[in-house]
Amino acid sequence: MSDNIQTVEVLxxxxxxxxLFSFTVSRPDSFKFTAGQFVRLGVNPSQLKHYKHADSQTKETAPDEDIFRAYSIVSSPFDEVLEFFSIVIADGAFxxxxxxxxxxxxxxxNTTPFGFLTLARYQKPDPKDLWLLxxxxxxxxxxxxxxDLQTWQDYEHIVLAYSARSLDELAYVEQIxxxxxxxxALVDNPATLTFIPIVTREEVEGALSDRLPKLLTDGTLQKRAGIALDIDSTHIMLCGNPDMVEDTKETLKSLGLVMNRRGEGNIAVENYW
Ligand SMILES: Cc1cc2nc3c(=O)[nH]c(=O)nc-3n(C[C@H](O)[C@H](O)[C@H](O)COP(=O)(O)OP(=O)(O)OC[C@H]3O[C@@H](n4cnc5c(N)ncnc54)[C@H](O)[C@@H]3O)c2cc1C
Structure with missing residues (x-):
C-alpha cells in the first residue's frame, strides 16, 4: 500500500x-485539508464485513481489488472525524x-487532499457576497x-441554493x-445565510422548482436571496452535476460575471463526473 494511503474505520x-447516504470515518491525526477539498476514498469489496448482504449477482462480479473514487469532505477542517455524502449508482463500480x-x-x-473549490482561491473581488449553488x-x-468560522467572518451575505429532484433527496436540511x-453565532458580525431549497420533480411548499439557469435568468433566485449578482462583490461556486455546472456557468457569464482565474473573478466550479 502506498505511503499516503491509510486505513480508516467507519464510525x-x-x-x-x-x-443517498452519509457516513463518518476516523480521521488520521496527520491529515489536514481546506474546506471545499476532496480526497480519494477506496474500498476493497472483500473487506466490507457486511458485504454478504449484497445481492448475489453483484457479489459474483465484484472485483477483489481496491477501487478509489473522489469524495468531497462534508465535515469541517476542525472536526475530529471525516464525513462524506454519497450517491448510490446501481451499476457503479464503487x-x-x-x-x-x-x-x-x-x-x-488517500491522505493527499485535492481541489481548488476553496474560498482561499478568491483574491479579487474582496469577500462580500458568497453564493453556493x-x-x-x-x-x-x-x-x-x-x-468553518472563517467563512462566517469573511462574508456579509451567504446564499446556499441546493437543488434535488424530490423532497426526500434534499438531505441535511435540518443541519443547514x-x-x-x-x-x-460564534463570530462577531457574522454573515447572514439565506438557504434556498430547490426541488425539481415535485411541488414543495417553500421550495423553488425550476433549474438554476432559469432561476438566475428570470431573477427569481436573486429576488429570493435579497441581493444582486455583481462583478465587484460576488463570489459564486457551482458543484455537482456537470450539465447544471455548464449551463449555470454560461448563464452567469451572460449576466456579466467572469470565471475566477489566477485568483481574480467571480465563478468557481467543480464537476462530479
Ligand atoms: C472532485 C470530485 C468530488 C466528488 N465528490 C463526491 C461526493 O462527495 N459524493 C459523491 O457521491 N460523489 C462524489 N463524486 C463522484 C464520485 O467520485 C463517484 O463518481 C461516485 O461515487 C460514483 O462512483 P461509481 O464507481 O459507483 O460510479 P461511476 O462509474 O464513477 O459513475 C457512473 C455514473 O454515475 C453518475 N454519478 C457519479 N457520481 C454521481 C453523484 N455524486 N451524483 C449523481 N450521479 C453521479 C454519473 O452519471 C456517472 O457517469 C466526486 C467526483 C469528483 C470528480
Missing part, C-alpha cells in the same frame, strides 16, 4: 434515501459496493465551508437550518 452511517458499508468496516483514504451530493464541499446558530 457512523445515515441513510437518507435508498440512493458505490454499488460502498452502499453496504456498516459501522466498524474499514475504508482506504449545488445539485445533489454537490452540497458536500459547501457544508464543510459553512462549518441550524448553521447560522451553530456557527454564525
Amino acid at each position: 457512523s452511517k445515515t441513510t437518507w434515501t435508498p440512493n 458505490t454499488s459496493q460502498l452502499q453496504y458499508l456498516q459501522v466498524s468496516d474499514e475504508l482506504l483514504l 449545488a445539485t445533489g451530493t454537490g452540497l458536500a464541499p459547501f457544508l464543510s465551508m459553512l462549518q 437550518e441550524r448553521l447560522q446558530e451553530d456557527f454564525g
